[in-house]
Amino acid sequence: MESMEQLYENYAQTVYRYLYSITQNADLSEELTQETFYQAMKTIHQFRGECKLSVWLCQIAKRAWYKELNKNKKKPSISLEEMEPPLPAAGNMEKDVLLNEEKLAMFRSLQQLDAKTKEVMYLRLSGELSFGEIGDILGQSENWARVTFYRGKQKMSKGRSEWNQD
Incomplete structure (x- = not known):
């Protein structure tokens, strides 16, 4: 079995890209990648080798994402002003709309x-x-x-x- 440092070096990018594909948020994906490897470190003794390590790590990442979603459901919603994106520059507005x-x-x-x-x-x-x-x-x-x-x-x-x- 690889050391946790080697495991991180070999699979962090794959886990991050997987998380980014489902969250569409770079910061959240980075945070969840860290959480994934923390959970993997705690439960590495449970890995039975029935699948590839990347698959096992992505399953941990998916559970971390679901946990994050459930946590956010309990948070108060943000105001409409916070949700509105800034207005684009006039020259790019048509392009942005399309x-x-x-x-x-x-x-x-x-x-x-x-x-x-x-x-x-x-x-x-x-x-x-x-x-x-x-x-x-x-x-x-x-x-x-x-x-x-x-x-x-x-x-x-x-x-x-x-x-x-x-």
Whole structure:
């Protein structure tokens, strides 16, 4: 078994990218990565070797993310003023609006996908993980991840064309 320092050096980037793909927040992803390795250090004796270390660590990371979500549900909500983004510069406003509309359409079509396909799409697009890493995290093959991503793109393209007809 690797030392915890080696474990961190070898897998921290993978765990961080996985967390970033589901949180979309760099600071939170860094914090949860640290929490993941802290929990791994406490429970390394429970690792049975039935899966890759990266998969085990990503499962710990996912539990840390769920714990964070539950913790945030109990916090008071923030005011509307805090939620409003700053106004963009006048020259970039049209470009920003179009980009936001494209993002909205993409996320809308992502929501139409089944849970596994949606997770593959998020991991690939937001986390920039390889198909091999996605397959490992989800307990599937690299080829399964590729096919699922391809089919997800096809479904999203079909969904966009249907919305444009409405």
